[in-house]
Amino acid sequence: MMNAEQVHAVIAAGLEEPELLQHWMQHPDQVRQFGVDPAEVDWRGLWLFAGLGTKVRHNPLRTALPLTFRVLKATALDIEIFSHYALQSAALRHQGKNSFEDKVTSLYAFLENWLDLSDNRHALLWDTIRHEVLLASLQNASRDGHTEKKMSDLPPLGDAPQLSVNVVPTINGTLTLREMSYDPDRVQALLMVGSSVLEQLEKELCYLGYWLPPSSDQVYLLRLDPFGFYLLQLVDDTRSVAGITRILDGQGLDLPVEEVLNGLLSLADQHVITLVEKQV
Amino acid sequence: MKYFKAKSTGSTLIGLAYGPVALNTFKANEDIVDYIEVPFEQLHHDQGAGEFQKLVPAILHCASMSVAGFVPPLENTLLEIAQEAVRTGTPWIGEHLAYISADRISAAPGSQDSPTMLSYTVCPQLSEQTIQRTSKNLAFLRERFSVPIIVENSPQYFNIPGSEMSMIDFIIEVANECGVGLLLDLSHFLITAINMEFDPVKEVKRLPLDKVVEVHLSGYSIQAGRAWDDHSNPAPELEFQLFKEVIRHVRPQAVTFEYNWGVDFPQDLVIYHLTRVREMLS
Numbered sequence: 001m002m003n004a005e006q007v008h009a010v011i012a013a014g015l016e017e018p019e020l021l022q023h024w025m026q027h028p029d030q031v032r033q034f035g036v037d038p039a040e041v042d043w044r045g046l047w048l049f050a051g052l053g054t055k056v057r058h059n060p061l062r063t064a065l066p067l068t069f070r071v072l073k074a075t076a077l078d079i080e081i082f083s084h085y086a087l088q089s090a091a092l093r094h095q096g097k098n099s100f101e102d103k104v105t106s107l108y109a110f111l112e113n114w115l116d117l118s119d120n121r122h123a124l125l126w127d128t129i130r131h132e133v134l135l136a137s138l139q140n141a142s143r144d145g146h147t148e149k150k151m152s153d154l155p156p157l158g159d160a161p162q163l164s165v166n167v168v169p170t171i172n173g174t175l176t177l178r179e180m181s182y183d184p185d186r187v188q189a190l191l192m193v194g195s196s197v198l199e200q201l202e203k204e205l206c207y208l209g210y211w212l213p214p215s216s217d218q219v220y221l222l223r224l225d226p227f228g229f230y231l232l233q234l235v236d237d238t239r240s241v242a243g244i245t246r247i248l249d250g251q252g253l254d255l256p257v258e259e260v261l262n263g264l265l266s267l268a269d270q271h272v273i274t275l276v277e278k279q280v
Numbered sequence: 281m282k283y284f285k286a287k288s289t290g291s292t293l294i295g296l297a298y299g300p301v302a303l304n305t306f307k308a309n310e311d312i313v314d315y316i317e318v319p320f321e322q323l324h325h326d327q328g329a330g331e332f333q334k335l336v337p338a339i340l341h342c343a344s345m346s347v348a349g350f351v352p353p354l355e356n357t358l359l360e361i362a363q364e365a366v367r368t369g370t371p372w373i374g375e376h377l378a379y380i381s382a383d384r385i386s387a388a389p390g391s392q393d394s395p396t397m398l399s400y401t402v403c404p405q406l407s408e409q410t411i412q413r414t415s416k417n418l419a420f421l422r423e424r425f426s427v428p429i430i431v432e433n434s435p436q437y438f439n440i441p442g443s444e445m446s447m448i449d450f451i452i453e454v455a456n457e458c459g460v461g462l463l464l465d466l467s468h469f470l471i472t473a474i475n476m477e478f479d480p481v482k483e484v485k486r487l488p489l490d491k492v493v494e495v496h497l498s499g500y501s502i503q504a505g506r507a508w509d510d511h512s513n514p515a516p517e518l519e520f521q522l523f524k525e526v527i528r529h530v531r532p533q534a535v536t537f538e539y540n541w542g543v544d545f546p547q548d549l550v551i552y553h554l555t556r557v558r559e560m561l562s
Binding site: 001002003004005006007008009010011012013015016034036037040041042045046048049052053056057059062063066069070073076077078079080083 | 501
């Protein structure tokens with residue numbers, strides 16, 4: 001007969017120390033010294049239960065990452081993910097890193113390494129957390145006043161410089177580009193209907209720009225075509241249209257300079273970039 | 281401050297577990313939420329959490345006493361729970377029939393090493409030894425509070441080593457041996473039925489339903505081949521069926537919906553469930 005006090009001690013130790021639990025799962029006979037018969041321990045059940053505990057500990061993150069948690073629920077991945085994450089989460093706790101930001105950063109880093117993006121459910125989760133974390137970080141930047149230019153600093157459209165190959169496109173405010181397999185707005189809309197409709201969701205490559213205009217507290221989600229997305233990747237505030245065209249040529253995209261200019265002009269029309277005449 | 285007051289003999293009050301969903305639902309529909317159940321641990325960590333009681337009564341819930349454990353809670357913890365019980369005017373303290381702290385395995389007998397303290401409760405070994413200890417713990421704890429303690433059945437996810445009986449028999453024996461009221465969590469009951477493979481509709485009738493003071497309703501999810509507690513999911517239809525069976529035998533004094541994990545739980549559904557239970561009881 002196994003003593004209840006010792007059984008409780010072993011289970012509690014395994015839940016508190018995921019590293020110890022993993023060690024016991026590999027060397028179950030070691031729990032005999034604590035009066036517990038390893039054959040009576042449901043090791044996988046205990047490991048998954050530790051995952052549930054870790055998940056519940058992360059409930060406060062639901063306010064910042066509501067869509068991520070909805071996707072976790074809809075894909076039924078949360079227990080498995082938090083079971084695997086328990087080890088890293090415990091290490092973070094032992095380091096005294098218990099802040100909201102610490103938890104988000106650590107979970108994000110874990111998922112980046114752990115998820116298998118060839119699995120559609122994993123890819124969906126990865127796109128969703130990338131979307132929400134980026135939105136939150138841009139919104140924080142806006143609150144902290146990290147954007148320098150003001151909207152009023154932008155030249156009105158009519159004052160745009162005469163277009164030439166010497167024009168240098170510069171980003172207005174802050175822009176982060178992301179290539180996603182799932183459109184976050186579509187995911188959100190489907191999940192409002194119910195988790196089961198997620199099965200209708202198919203991968204569709206989308207090119208998104210997360211744009212925080214100067215002195216704005218609103219982040220805009222730009223849906224770009226592949227060409228606009230690629231052009232914006234080449235905008236570094238120093239490279240001229242001629243320079244951008246040369247890079248495109250070098251990569252086998254033999255585009256007339258007019259097409260590059262038109263693409264940039266279209267982005268300037270949306271105020272995402274400003275075209276500045278380069279001083280020669 | 282508003283205090284819990286039973287309407288009349290045989291009537292049941294209906295409430296929500298503390299969280300954004302409960303507060304928002306109450307703000308929008310004051311008439312359908314009779315009380316909010318708040319964990320002692322929440323009040324302990326966030327003084328502002330008790331603000332709601334200016335508008336709506338409270339029931340105190342607790343996870344810190346290790347009623348079915350072998351490591352007693354700290355004296356300070358008991359003092360603070362007693363203070364909150366008086367301050368909130370709770371009619372009883374609902375505590376898990378579980379443990380949250382245990383001996384540290386590295387500790388030699390009689391050692392002063394601090395115990396292992398978890399942040400969530402764990403299903404105990406289902407044995408005569410645990411029942412005897414629970415009885416002793418409850419006898420000690422009852423002396424500390426001005427209101428009764430009622431115990432909540434744990435969800436069982438796996439076999440606990442050394443267990444000698446089923447969860448149902450364990451609850452029956454605890455209720456008989458300890459003369460304690462029950463907080464019947466029907467979601468935990470259903471989760472246990474799925475994981476331990478028994479028929480919940482048949483087995484619920486074996487429970488000492490006359491001892492049920494309060495009922496919890498919430499959701500669960502099935503993952504990795506097991507059922508798991510999930511307060512972000514709504515109570516399934518089967519839980520309402522079980523509730524119907526329970527109220528054929530007893531009128532609980534309170535029914536609490538635990539929809540307190542997600543911030544985006546649909547309010548329409550909360551209202552529908554509150555209304556549905558009220559109609560079932562009328």
